[in-house]
Amino acid sequence: MSADGHGHHKETFITKYIFSEDHKMISKQYLITGLLMGIIGIAMSILFRMQIAWPEQSFAIFEVLLGKWAPDGVMDPNVYLALVTIHGTIMVFFVLTAGLSGTFSNLLIPLQIGARDMASGFLNMVSYWLFFLSSIIMVFSLFVEAGPAAAGWTIYPPLSALPQAMPGSGMGMTLWLVSMAIFIASSLLGSLNYVVTVINLRTKGMSMTRMPLTIWAFFVTAIIGIVSFPVLLSAALLLIMDRGFGTSFYLSDIFIKGEVLHNQGGSPVLFEHLFWFLGHPEVYIVLLPALGITSEIIATNSRKPIFGYRAMVGSIIAIAFLSTIVWGHHMFVSGMNPFLGSVFTFTTLLIAIPSAVKSFNYITTLWKGNLQFNPGMLFSIGLVSTFITGGLTGIILGDSTLDINVHDTYFVVAHFHLVMGISALYGLFAGVYHWFPKMYGRMMNKNLGYVHFWVTAIGAYGVFFPMHFVGMAGLPRRYYTYTNFPYFDDLADTNVLITVFAIITAAAQLVFLYNFISSIFYGKKATQNPWKSNTLEWTTPVEHVHGNWPGELPTVYRWAYDYSKTNADGEYVIAGQDYAPQVVPLQENEEELHH
Amino acid sequence: MTIFLILLVVALLGITFWQLSKILELSQGSADNSQVANDKDNSMQGKLMLAFVGFLYFLTVWCFVKYDSYFLPEAASEHGTDYDRLMMISVVLIMFVQIITQGLLHFFAYKYRGKKENKATFFADSNLLEIIWTAIPIVTLAALIIYGLYTWVDIMSIDDDEDALVVELYAYQFDWRARYAGADNELGKANVRFIEGVNILGVDASDNYAQDDIIVNELHLPVGKKVIFKMRSQDVLHSAYMPFFRAQMNVVPGMITEFSYTPTKTTEEMRTSEFMVEKVETINTIRKAKSKDLLAKGEEALEPYEFDYYLLCNKICGASHFNMQMKIIVESEEDYNNWIAEQKTFRQVVSK
Numbered sequence: 001m002s003a004d005g006h007g008h009h010k011e012t013f014i015t016k017y018i019f020s021e022d023h024k025m026i027s028k029q030y031l032i033t034g035l036l037m038g039i040i041g042i043a044m045s046i047l048f049r050m051q052i053a054w055p056e057q058s059f060a061i062f063e064v065l066l067g068k069w070a071p072d073g074v075m076d077p078n079v080y081l082a083l084v085t086i087h088g089t090i091m092v093f094f095v096l097t098a099g100l101s102g103t104f105s106n107l108l109i110p111l112q113i114g115a116r117d118m119a120s121g122f123l124n125m126v127s128y129w130l131f132f133l134s135s136i137i138m139v140f141s142l143f144v145e146a147g148p149a150a151a152g153w154t155i156y157p158p159l160s161a162l163p164q165a166m167p168g169s170g171m172g173m174t175l176w177l178v179s180m181a182i183f184i185a186s187s188l189l190g191s192l193n194y195v196v197t198v199i200n201l202r203t204k205g206m207s208m209t210r211m212p213l214t215i216w217a218f219f220v221t222a223i224i225g226i227v228s229f230p231v232l233l234s235a236a237l238l239l240i241m242d243r244g245f246g247t248s249f250y251l252s253d254i255f256i257k258g259e260v261l262h263n264q265g266g267s268p269v270l271f272e273h274l275f276w277f278l279g280h281p282e283v284y285i286v287l288l289p290a291l292g293i294t295s296e297i298i299a300t301n302s303r304k305p306i307f308g309y310r311a312m313v314g315s316i317i318a319i320a321f322l323s324t325i326v327w328g329h330h331m332f333v334s335g336m337n338p339f340l341g342s343v344f345t346f347t348t349l350l351i352a353i354p355s356a357v358k359s360f361n362y363i364t365t366l367w368k369g370n371l372q373f374n375p376g377m378l379f380s381i382g383l384v385s386t387f388i389t390g391g392l393t394g395i396i397l398g399d400s401t402l403d404i405n406v407h408d409t410y411f412v413v414a415h416f417h418l419v420m421g422i423s424a425l426y427g428l429f430a431g432v433y434h435w436f437p438k439m440y441g442r443m444m445n446k447n448l449g450y451v452h453f454w455v456t457a458i459g460a461y462g463v464f465f466p467m468h469f470v471g472m473a474g475l476p477r478r479y480y481t482y483t484n485f486p487y488f489d490d491l492a493d494t495n496v497l498i499t500v501f502a503i504i505t506a507a508a509q510l511v512f513l514y515n516f517i518s519s520i521f522y523g524k525k526a527t528q529n530p531w532k533s534n535t536l537e538w539t540t541p542v543e544h545v546h547g548n549w550p551g552e553l554p555t556v557y558r559w560a561y562d563y564s565k566t567n568a569d570g571e572y573v574i575a576g577q578d579y580a581p582q583v584v585p586l587q588e589n590e591e592e593l594h595h
Numbered sequence: 596m597t598i599f600l601i602l603l604v605v606a607l608l609g610i611t612f613w614q615l616s617k618i619l620e621l622s623q624g625s626a627d628n629s630q631v632a633n634d635k636d637n638s639m640q641g642k643l644m645l646a647f648v649g650f651l652y653f654l655t656v657w658c659f660v661k662y663d664s665y666f667l668p669e670a671a672s673e674h675g676t677d678y679d680r681l682m683m684i685s686v687v688l689i690m691f692v693q694i695i696t697q698g699l700l701h702f703f704a705y706k707y708r709g710k711k712e713n714k715a716t717f718f719a720d721s722n723l724l725e726i727i728w729t730a731i732p733i734v735t736l737a738a739l740i741i742y743g744l745y746t747w748v749d750i751m752s753i754d755d756d757e758d759a760l761v762v763e764l765y766a767y768q769f770d771w772r773a774r775y776a777g778a779d780n781e782l783g784k785a786n787v788r789f790i791e792g793v794n795i796l797g798v799d800a801s802d803n804y805a806q807d808d809i810i811v812n813e814l815h816l817p818v819g820k821k822v823i824f825k826m827r828s829q830d831v832l833h834s835a836y837m838p839f840f841r842a843q844m845n846v847v848p849g850m851i852t853e854f855s856y857t858p859t860k861t862t863e864e865m866r867t868s869e870f871m872v873e874k875v876e877t878i879n880t881i882r883k884a885k886s887k888d889l890l891a892k893g894e895e896a897l898e899p900y901e902f903d904y905y906l907l908c909n910k911i912c913g914a915s916h917f918n919m920q921m922k923i924i925v926e927s928e929e930d931y932n933n934w935i936a937e938q939k940t941f942r943q944v945v946s947k
Contacts, residue, residue: 081916333845
């Protein structure tokens with residue numbers, strides 16, 4: 001669809017719902033695919049948590065779901081590793097990258113900058129369908145004879161390179177790599193589109209410094225994606241070469257299954273560098289959109305401007321920049337030169353500074369606000385809470401010295417689940433509750449939203465807070481069972497506790513699913529601007545039109561955060577309402593804030 | 596049949612949630628059906644926010660009290676003491692920040708819960724505040740970074756020329772071996788291409804230094820003597836994790852990685868420490884209870900547990916990753932010398 005908005009061709013079912021080039025439809029496609037993948041990913045986590053909590057027991061459900069991989073209901077160790085691997089892959093890439101960023105970048109970039117659509121609707125459509133294809137391949141890989149990839153979501157070679165090393169490194173690994181290569185292509189097409197759209201298609205008056213923080217976050221995220229995803233693609237290609245074509249990029253001096261391999265001169269550490277050159281920015285690719293969404297929702301629902309807009313933008317850019325030079329903190333004990341460890345400790349702890357600034361700014365935004373606790377707001381506050389808790393433990397893990405003893409223990413698992421997993425999921429939920437009226441023209445049920453939030457909030461802390469402590473007690477991650485270490489026997493009840501909380505938390509997501517699906521069809525019809533928000537998307541009609549605005553594109557006169565702004569007389573600048581949408585010109589006696 | 600049951604469960608869940616939403620709506624008793632939070636919701640959710648931070652504080656205290664005895668005991672290596680101090684400082688610092696920020700976040704959420712007649716304060720910016728909360732983390736982190744790096748350099752500088760014991764740690768799917776350098780304190784050359792028969796570590800039999808090397812599957816270390824580990828992997832990545840010594844290093848095929856520490860507590864000393872006595876007692880109570888169940892089912896009872904240091908694999912390496920461990924025994928120099936004198940050298944093993 002070109003940007004003029006007048007070319008209404010006849011839409012068939014296929015062009016409207018399947019091969020749609022309309023960003024609003026594509027965003028819904030991303031969301032629903034992401035949610036479906038999320039169901040798979042979360043279900044897997046419940047299965048392996050059950051295995052950790054009750055290692056000697058057999059479960060009928062294992063046999064039903066895993067078939068021959070769980071004979072008599074007892075899970076096979078390889079399957080345990082496969083579940084952990086695919087859970088990580090699906091949650092990080094398919095749910096929190098594509099499901100979160102794909103959904104809201106697509107929905108909000110054109111709507112909030114005042115564009116008819118993305119710069120290239122066609123590329124956008126291709127991007128979604130590549131993502132869909134990669135999802136299908138990833139799901140398909142679960143059904144191959146020897147099982148899916150099982151070398152951990154970080155797929156370190158040689159384990160992932162040698163089919164002799166584990167069953168999952170055969171066909172399952174090949175499909176994983178193919179799926180990820182297609183995923184990366186999809187992500188790059190999407191990101192390029194986002195960047196071009198933000199730079200070129202902003203409406204009249206929408207200067208960069210008037211953009212909502214959501215757009216800033218999506219824009220910067222897209223740039224990090226463009227910089228770092230190709231590196232993972234090359235890492236994957238080299239791994240494919242090592243696996244299939246006898247090269248030795250990552251392999252050297254290996255004796256396996258009674259046989260010496262010919263490979264010489266490669267190093268797995270090279271792969272670790274390449275992987276984490278994406279892998280670490282990936283954390284922020286996941287997190288920044290969630291923080292952008294939160295900024296917007298907290299400001300709107302506090303009826304206050306976001307505190308320190310310029311500092312927030314600066315922090316986003318600083319985090320993005322620093323995120324590309326900290327990857328080595330995943331490798332303090334990888335065998336790389338300890339001097340590099342010092343450098344990466346330094347850059348890593350620097351990231352704490354913009355992160356702290358963001359957290360303080362969120363807290364200050366709440367201060368003296370008039371908080372409206374819509375479900376989106378609850379999840380946004382929840383995000384700030386888990387972001388702080390998870391971020392703080394990063395100070396321990398980012399310190400090369402302290403990392404020595406907690407590396408690859410449950411301490412790490414607790415840390416990254418809180419800071420990027422739960423936080424980003426909260427961002428996703430917040431976004432869905434907040435923009436559901438824009439996507440589907442109906443409201444989600446707020447009471448079910450409240451139930452969903454509180455059970456999830458308690459459950460998530462119940463899972464991940466005690467997990468720090470078992471990690472500090474030295475419990476290693478990715479262990480099928482701990483029964484071979486009597487030293488850990490007294491931690492068994494904590495593992496049960498964590499699993500019980502995990503099951504409760506997962507069950508709470510069913511409430512969300514029900515709310516989501518039933519609201520699409522039976523939700524209360526939304527008004528045009530239910531949250532009394534300033535941003536442009538709420539000036540479009542509730543019923544979607546191709547090209548977003550039926551008439552002219554709106555003109556922007558102010559930034560997005562004029563909530564509760566008063567004039568010299570102490571009255572709201574627009575009489576009778578505590579918000580001043582971006583399309584409203586400056587009133588008499590009103591000054592624009594530092595722009 | 597299964598499909599029918601699943602559909603039934605889904606349908607029942609759907610009805611449950613529908614009823615739940617109806618009940619919640621009725622319990623509010625108002626005609627407001629806008630699905631936008633009203634004053635009543637704000638008041639309720641604000642209070643819940645305050646309750647939630649109470650829950651967080653409770654959880655924190657509960658965890659610190661409950662897990663106090665589960666933490667690793669006092670370090671059994673020289674640098675471990677520095678490690679523990681740095682850890683303690685960091686934990687205190689982050690808990691301090693955690694308690695204050697979570698308190699403020701949730702308290703503000705409670706205090707400023709919306710009311711129709713209230714007005715929010717338009718407060719968009721303050722350079723002073725931004726400078727303050729940029730500067731505080733900078734100063735604190737600078738201190739932490741400097742202290743951390745000082746310790747890091749200390750731990751990671753490994754001088755070969757010292758009078759240290761050199762031990763090779765050898766990892767393969769799914770076990771460990773240790774190779775002692777023998778009388779010459781110099782490890783013989785090795786490569787996976789030499790692996791054959793009993794020579795499972797691929798030691799180069801033509802190398803003179805290799806002849807007196809000693810290969811064992813149990814790590815013995817003399818207390819108070821610095822030991823330098825040279826690590827080698829035969830197949831995939833492994834990681835030598837020795838939590839009690841605050842030591843960990845990946846074992847990488849194709850290269851030799853190193854880690855070094857000085858053990859300070861013998862196995863016996865650790866066993867008789869107050870912490871360990873208590874811990875082992877707890878574990879054995881648990882094991883006894885479990886054994887009772889096992890016996891009732893006609894299975895074998897669990898052995899009572901006695902503490903030993905261990906080294907475990909901490910990098911995913913395949914199906915039996917979870918059981919790739921080696922016992923470590925720290926003993927007096929004299930016991931160590933007696934033990935090593937009893938071991939067969941490489942030459943003795945291959946010439947058999």
